[in-house]
Amino acid sequence: MDNNFEVIVIGSGPGGYVCAIRCAQLGLKTACVESRKTLGGTCLNVGCIPSKSLLNSSEMYHKSQTEFNNLGIEASSIKLNLSKMMNNKNKSVLTLTKGVEFLFKKNKITHLKGKGLISMNNSVTVLDDSGKKTSYKTKNIVIGTGSVPESLSEIKIDEKIIVSSTGALSFDKVPKKLIVIGGGYIGLELASVWKRLGSDVMVIESLDHIIPGMDKDISTEFQKILNKQGINFKLNCKVTRVSVLKNKAIVDFTNNKSKIIERIECHKVLVAVGRKSNIGEDILKLGIKLDNQNKIKVNSKFETSIKNIYAVGDVIDKGPMLAHKAEDEGIAVAEIIAGQAGHVNYDVIPAVVYTFPEVASIGKTEIQLKKENVKYKIGKFPFLANSRAKVNNETYGFVKIIADEKSDKVLGVSMISAVAGTMIAELALAMEFGASAEDIARTCHAHPTHSEAVKEAALSVDKRPIHF
Ligand SMILES: Cc1cc2nc3c(=O)[nH]c(=O)nc-3n(C[C@H](O)[C@H](O)[C@H](O)COP(=O)(O)OP(=O)(O)OC[C@H]3O[C@@H](n4cnc5c(N)ncnc54)[C@H](O)[C@@H]3O)c2cc1C
Numbered sequence: 001m002d003n004n005f006e007v008i009v010i011g012s013g014p015g016g017y018v019c020a021i022r023c024a025q026l027g028l029k030t031a032c033v034e035s036r037k038t039l040g041g042t043c044l045n046v047g048c049i050p051s052k053s054l055l056n057s058s059e060m061y062h063k064s065q066t067e068f069n070n071l072g073i074e075a076s077s078i079k080l081n082l083s084k085m086m087n088n089k090n091k092s093v094l095t096l097t098k099g100v101e102f103l104f105k106k107n108k109i110t111h112l113k114g115k116g117l118i119s120m121n122n123s124v125t126v127l128d129d130s131g132k133k134t135s136y137k138t139k140n141i142v143i144g145t146g147s148v149p150e151s152l153s154e155i156k157i158d159e160k161i162i163v164s165s166t167g168a169l170s171f172d173k174v175p176k177k178l179i180v181i182g183g184g185y186i187g188l189e190l191a192s193v194w195k196r197l198g199s200d201v202m203v204i205e206s207l208d209h210i211i212p213g214m215d216k217d218i219s220t221e222f223q224k225i226l227n228k229q230g231i232n233f234k235l236n237c238k239v240t241r242v243s244v245l246k247n248k249a250i251v252d253f254t255n256n257k258s259k260i261i262e263r264i265e266c267h268k269v270l271v272a273v274g275r276k277s278n279i280g281e282d283i284l285k286l287g288i289k290l291d292n293q294n295k296i297k298v299n300s301k302f303e304t305s306i307k308n309i310y311a312v313g314d315v316i317d318k319g320p321m322l323a324h325k326a327e328d329e330g331i332a333v334a335e336i337i338a339g340q341a342g343h344v345n346y347d348v349i350p351a352v353v354y355t356f357p358e359v360a361s362i363g364k365t366e367i368q369l370k371k372e373n374v375k376y377k378i379g380k381f382p383f384l385a386n387s388r389a390k391v392n393n394e395t396y397g398f399v400k401i402i403a404d405e406k407s408d409k410v411l412g413v414s415m416i417s418a419v420a421g422t423m424i425a426e427l428a429l430a431m432e433f434g435a436s437a438e439d440i441a442r443t444c445h446a447h448p449t450h451s452e453a454v455k456e457a458a459l460s461v462d463k464r465p466i467h468f
Contacts, residue, residue: 005031007337008124008138010116011278013041014323015313016144017100019330024107026338031136032109033116033126038097039104042146042314043323046166049096051186052354053089054169054193059356061085062196067393080197082173089169112136117282118143121308140308140337143283143296144330147275147314147321155181155242157271161249162242165190168270174198175268179251181239183210185353187272188226192355195231202232202264204239204253211353213320215365215414217400222359222416225396234262242269277315291317301342302333310337319346348431352421357396360424363412363431366402375405379437379461381453383417385468388448394418399457401427401437408436408461419450426454437461 009020012034020032038045064078104111114128118141125135149164151157159167168190174197180187183205195201203210209219210226210233223233234253240261241252249269254261277295289297289305295317302310310333313326325344332342353359369376382398383389389396397416404411413427430440440458445451459465 003134003136005029005110005136005138007031007140007142007334008033008112008116008136009142009144010118010124011041011144011146011313011315012036012039012100012111013144013146013313013326014043015146015315015326015330016041016142017103017330018327019142019144019312019334020109021103021107022331022334023337024109026334026340028334028338030107030109031112031138032104033112033114033124035115038094039100039111040093040097041144043326044096044100045093046169048323050089050093050169051165051189051193053092054085055189055354055356057085057088058193058196070393080174082171082197086170086172115280117280118286118309119282121306140310142302142330142333142337143288143304143309143311143315144313144326145278145280145283145315146326148278149271150274150276151271152181152239152273154240155269155271158244161244161247161267162269162271164271168194168268168272171268175266176200177266178202178268178270179204179249179264179266180270180272181242181251182272182274183207183212183233183235184272184274185211185351187270189354190270190272191231192226192229195229201230202234202266204234204237204251206236206238206256208236210235211359213365214351214359214361215400215412216367218359218361218414218416221397222353225357225416226355237262242271275314275321279315293317301336302329319344319349320351322349322351325349345432348428350424350428352424354421357394357416357418358420359397359414359416360420361412361414362424362427363410364402365412365414369402369411374411376402376411377405377461378402379457379459379465381456381460381465381468383450383453385456386448386450386453387467388450388452389418391448392418399423399453401440401454401457401461403437403461408438410435410437410440413454413457415453417450417453423451423454426451 006028007023007030009016009032023030114126178199180191180203236256237253239253296311312329314321319325335342350362379401384395399415402412437458445455
């Protein structure tokens with residue numbers, strides 16, 4: 001094999017593999033190094049994809065138990081077969097990781113198997129499983145090494161009883177009692193999965209609200225909904241210790257306000273307190289500049305502090321740690337390397353929590369706008385008044401649109417809805433094109449759809465909703 005490339009991408013997550021495909025499309029001779037057995041990174045192997053598979057299966061199971069009867073569907077003896085559910089998840093992961101392999105072949109991207117180590121700004125050494133080292137020359141390097149689960153100094157993850165999200169995606173039986181540390185989207189999605197499958201679930205969160213970063217109205221309403229589903233919350237509580245005794249875990253936590261100390265015994269503990277950038281020794285040795293959170297500093301062209309070395313995805317100091325953000329950066333950096341004008345609009349990146357109902361947001365929250373002294377107006381529309389949500393018995397939540405007080409330009413949107421993750425795409429497009437609330441209000445929306453609530457929320461910005 002010819003060991004000279006124009007681009008070597010390190011890591012095949014959504015940032016890395018998408019970057020490699022775009023580089024190849026642009027005619028650049030490209031290789032992608034991956035240390036994992038399969039391509040696709042965290043997202044396809046132990047993140048977005050397996051979690052969504054379990055969310056989908058567990059939701060169907062739960063609905064079959066709680067809702068089918070009311071709809072006149074009388075099914076008897078519906079039973080959970082967890083190992084089959086896990087097999088289905090594993091099959092989806094395999095299909096999609098194989099899909100990336102196919103795309104690499106189709107685009108003539110060289111897949112280098114092993115750990116990629118940057119030796120210089122034009123050289124990458126790949127260390128394979130057998131210990132063999134091979135060096136490759138390249139004009140450009142793109143770091144897409146992603147992130148790994150974060151823990152707390154007082155907690156040791158063993159992936160048996162005290163697990164990260166990776167462990168919680170593969171329990172071999174439903175834990176009787178599960179404690180989730182962290183009320184962010186990963187913790188809440190997995191809390192939902194296991195609650196639906198029969199666990200007694202408690203979420204412990206150190207802040208006074210769940211899903212930090214999202215609109216306060218949304219987190220309050222969302223917590224109420226999850227509470228009704230039977231998920232218990234201990235907010236404003238800091239976990240001080242987790243110990244394992246026989247086959248159980250003991251979780252100690254303190255209420256930040258009252259200082260009351262509590263101890264709860266459970267069968268599994270999921271530590272979902274965030275993710276940290278995956279910075280290898282080679283990056284440290286080369287002296288690539290990092291920010292105070294240990295993320296690689298990049299400029300607007302995704303260049304690191306070393307010439308010809310770029311970085312994208314979870315490992316960089318820009319934007320949220322999300323797969324679609326990583327993908328857009330992958331495309332942008334490929335175009336920049338090819339001499340084009342790659343760009344990512346960080347003001348318009350949707351975020352979704354794939355529970356039931358789903359939660360989605362984009363743009364600014366009220367708190368952010370207040371901090372920035374921006375005057376705004378709000379339009380809100382509840383799904384209680386949306387015909388499609390009504391016939392589907394899913395009248396949870398609302399759409400909230402925040403628009404600039406003077407110009408009417410949409411600045412932020414958040415929503416709770418059965419299909420919020422799909423609905424938010426309309427708002428991303430609207431905001432990308434600089435739409436006003438009036439533009440959305442005057443756009444014809446199909447009836448009966450959940451999306452009509454977006455139109456109604458836009459009409460509500462000008463206090464003229466039709467159905468509420
Ligand atoms: C449980 C869970 C659910 C999630 N759900 C969602 C979701 O629904 N939507 C969403 O947008 N995001 C979700 N995420 C986040 C998403 O997975 C990440 O934001 C995304 O994968 C980041 O992509 P990346 O390309 O930066 O890195 P990663 O996907 O982390 O990929 C990095 C890859 O680089 C490889 N690597 C690292 N170092 C080296 C090296 N030296 N040599 C070779 N290979 C190396 C790693 O093995 C890995 O495969 C979820 C994450 C988790 C954990």
